[in-house]
Amino acid sequence: MWLNTMMRCVFHRVIAGRGQPLLPRVLTPARLKHGFASAGVSRRHFKKDLLSILDGSVTPVTVTEIRQYLRENMISFHDGYSCLHVPSPFTPNKDNLLFIDKTTGRFLCKDTLLEGTWEDFKDSMDLLTKEGSSFLSPETLSSYLQDSDSEDGERQLNHMEISRIWNKAVWFHDLEEEDAQLIKAMFNISKITNTTLNKFGVKCFQPTKSLVFPWYNPRDLTMKGLKLLSAMCQADVVNYIETVYPGPSHYHNLFGITVMGKKDTEVVITSQEVDSLAVHQATGITTVSLPRGINCFPPVLLPYLEQFKRITLWLGDDLRAWEASKLFSRKLSIKRCSLIRPGDTQPSPLKAFSLGLNLNKLIKASLPASHKSIISFRQLRSDVFSQLENTEQVAGVKWARFPELNKLLKGHRKGELTIFTGPTGSGKTTFISEYALDLCMQGVNTLWGSFELGNVRLAKVMLTQFSLQRLEESLDQYDEWADRFEELPLYFMTFHGEQNIKSVIDTMKHAVYMYDINHVIIDNLQFMMGQEHLFSDKFAVQDYIVGAFRKFATENDCHVTLVIHPRKEDDDKELQTSSIFGSAKASQEADNVLILQDRKLVSGPGKRHLQLSKNRFDGDVGVFALEFNKSTLTFTSSKSKAKVKKVAKENEDAVPDQAPAKKK
Numbered sequence: 248m249w250l251n252t253m254m255r256c257v258f259h260r261v262i263a264g265r266g267q268p269l270l271p272r273v274l275t276p277a278r279l280k281h282g283f284a285s286a287g288v289s290r291r292h293f294k295k296d297l298l299s300i301l302d303g304s305v306t307p308v309t310v311t312e313i314r315q316y317l318r319e320n321m322i323s324f325h326d327g328y329s330c331l332h333v334p335s336p337f338t339p340n341k342d343n344l345l346f347i348d349k350t351t352g353r354f355l356c357k358d359t360l361l362e363g364t365w366e367d368f369k370d371s372m373d374l375l376t377k378e379g380s381s382f383l384s385p386e387t388l389s390s391y392l393q394d395s396d397s398e399d400g401e402r403q404l405n406h407m408e409i410s411r412i413w414n415k416a417v418w419f420h421d422l423e424e425e426d427a428q429l430i431k432a433m434f435n436i437s438k439i440t441n442t443t444l445n446k447f448g449v450k451c452f453q454p455t456k457s458l459v460f461p462w463y464n465p466r467d468l469t470m471k472g473l474k475l476l477s478a479m480c481q482a483d484v485v486n487y488i489e490t491v492y493p494g495p496s497h498y499h500n501l502f503g504i505t506v507m508g509k510k511d512t513e514v515v516i517t518s519q520e521v522d523s524l525a526v527h528q529a530t531g532i533t534t535v536s537l538p539r540g541i542n543c544f545p546p547v548l549l550p551y552l553e554q555f556k557r558i559t560l561w562l563g564d565d566l567r568a569w570e571a572s573k574l575f576s577r578k579l580s581i582k583r584c585s586l587i588r589p590g591d592t593q594p595s596p597l598k599a600f601s602l603g604l605n606l607n608k609l610i611k612a613s614l615p616a617s618h619k620s621i622i623s624f625r626q627l628r629s630d631v632f633s634q635l636e637n638t639e640q641v642a643g644v645k646w647a648r649f650p651e652l653n654k655l656l657k658g659h660r661k662g663e664l665t666i667f668t669g670p671t672g673s674g675k676t677t678f679i680s681e682y683a684l685d686l687c688m689q690g691v692n693t694l695w696g697s698f699e700l701g702n703v704r705l706a707k708v709m710l711t712q713f714s715l716q717r718l719e720e721s722l723d724q725y726d727e728w729a730d731r732f733e734e735l736p737l738y739f740m741t742f743h744g745e746q747n748i749k750s751v752i753d754t755m756k757h758a759v760y761m762y763d764i765n766h767v768i769i770d771n772l773q774f775m776m777g778q779e780h781l782f783s784d785k786f787a788v789q790d791y792i793v794g795a796f797r798k799f800a801t802e803n804d805c806h807v808t809l810v811i812h813p814r815k816e817d818d819d820k821e822l823q824t825s826s827i828f829g830s831a832k833a834s835q836e837a838d839n840v841l842i843l844q845d846r847k848l849v850s851g852p853g854k855r856h857l858q859l860s861k862n863r864f865d866g867d868v869g870v871f872a873l874e875f876n877k878s879t880l881t882f883t884s885s886k887s888k889a890k891v892k893k894v895a896k897e898n899e900d901a902v903p904d905q906a907p908a909k910k911k
């Protein structure tokens with residue numbers, strides 16, 4: 248009966264939680280140098296600042312500096328794809344390798360699972376010289392390694408839960424044939440054999456009819472965690488929900504890693520476990536899937552992929568998967584990557600397998616990720632076609648709270664620069680906080696650079712906007728909302744006050760690499776102006792800074808929203824694009840210009856208009872009214888008047904009194 252209902256449903260994959268729940272993290276110059284939170288539960292980390300003294304410098308280490316250090320200290324190394332390989336100083340066997348990430352300098356010793364920052368590595372080498380021994384044993388290192396009590400407690404709890412689920416789950420070959428078929432049908436894996444499921448260690452958790460994907464420690468095959476994939480049928484649509492143990496910020500399973508051989512040189516990377524099962528069963532090729540699908544590629548996984556000479560990224564069947572495969576290939580080194588372009592004849596691996604397509608042929612036909620600087624239209628034509636075919640996805644992520652903005656801007660796209668301005672004290676920070684929160688709640692990995700408002704105050708504003716209530720009046724609900732807020736892929740830079748643009752851009756680059764940030768908010772540009780002594784003219788300084796953010800957005804395919812103060816204007820006049828402080832460069836470089844109009848005189852206190860005065864995407868400009876709710880600090884478009892007015896280009900800076908919806 249249940250099977251019948253399931254079979255009648257339209258299968259629709261909505262991965263709840265995929266890539267979403269990362270704890271808000273703070274990026275500081277110090278942490279840039281001394282490392283970020285760990286990747287794996289059973290890894291051990293170096294205690295911070297034991298041997299080195301922090302100088303607070305934000306300059307991250309470069310691969311040239313790492314190579315130079317290794318040469319100076321006569322440490323042999325092999326220049327790998329994403330990492331430098333050196334003999335591990337933590338094991339007596341010099342064939343055991345330690346991998347140093349070329350971008351961040353972080354290291355991982357796969358045999359001991361010890362990891363740390365570049366500073367930790369140098370400290371270990373100093374210690375080795377001091378000790379005069381050939382390797383650093385765990386005993387020698389014990390006083391330098393940390394295991395926090397709270398982490399331990401959490402680890403134990405997780406471990407109990409993991410064991411409970413794993414022990415209760417059953418192998419597919421132990422299920423009644425009918426039950427096994429039903430569960431396989433629910434996940435579209437009817438053609439996946441029990442042998443393949445066994446090989447990858449996939450079990451079934453019967454109480455919730457979920458698939459259980461194990462996360463094994465590749466070193467000793469002990470259990471580190473697991474992922475439960477459940478199907479929920481709602482109004483004829485099946486949604487797939489993922490739950491991971493330990494929590495998502497600690498779940499770094501490269502599913503399939505234990506199946507691969509040490510000498511394998513080719514791998515297919517997929518975004519979902521079921522895709523890996525399909526690829527492996529159909530082709531026998533080594534395959535792994537990413538822990539949080541297309542949302543991010545944690546660099547901590549890179550050492551495990553160093554052995555592969557050829558990597559095929561086959562991440563799904565839509566434009567987002569295609570964009571992600573291009574970005575991830577950069578981390579993996581594009582020269583060894585090829586990509587499978589989504590399309591009707593090239594669906595996701597599981598779908599291709601179910602349709603009986605030849606997966607070997609599709610993998611062979613993948614496109615090399617490397618490209619020359621000059622290309623012909625022949626190479627562009629399929630890109631252009633997929634843009635035309637997927638106009639909705641090309642338009643970007645839609646705001647849930649600002650439908651009027653969707654009408655004008657169409658969506659939030661990667662790689663663009665948005666300039667946002669408005670009169671002093673008009674509510675710029677408050678608005679942009681909700682604007683960014685809305686996107687973040689939909690899985691846009693977000694990094695905040697709030698130079699004016701401290702992070703605590705900013706987080707308080709965001710939490711109020713998130714919970715839509717004054718939490719000071721219901722403190723008993725604080726933990727519940729804070730727990731949910733913590734799940735957002737939200738990060739903050741700890742810069743406060745005047746900053747140097749280079750440190751800010753370096754931190755942003757690092758965050759993109761580590762956390763696949765898609766949206767950076769800089770509030771506001773004026774805080775970088777005082778630090779540039781190269782220029783005597785302040786307009787030239789601003790042009791230089793805007794240019795740097797523009798370049799960053801394009802090169803990293805990351806959206807930057809830049810808040811800029813307006814010039815001094817008459818209180819009774821509306822702002823215009825030309826009111827943005829500085830020369831015309833800011834508005835020329837920007838893809839979008841948004842102005843928060845403070846129409847005190849006409850509309851009374853609280854009323855604002857949001858004006859889009861430049862839109863490179865499709866040229867529509869316009870304005871709509873916003874009403875402010877003081878208790879939730881949120882903006883809504885006023886209900887009384889017609890919503891969006893698209894303004895003709897020539898008078899685009901004027902705000903109309905009445906705003907009837909009408910195409911220009």
Ligand SMILES: Nc1ncnc2c1ncn2[C@@H]1O[C@H](COP(=O)(O)OP(=O)(O)OP(=O)(O)O)[C@@H](O)[C@H]1O
Pocket residue numbers: 669670671672673674675676677678699852853854855874875880
């Ligand atoms: N539409 C509004 N009506 C009334 N008060 C508002 C409105 N929007 C924001 N505020 C309040 O005004 C104060 C200033 O807001 P905010 O800091 O967002 O302004 P700002 O434009 O970023 O300021 P600055 O120009 O100093 O950067 C806050 O207390 C905020 O809650």
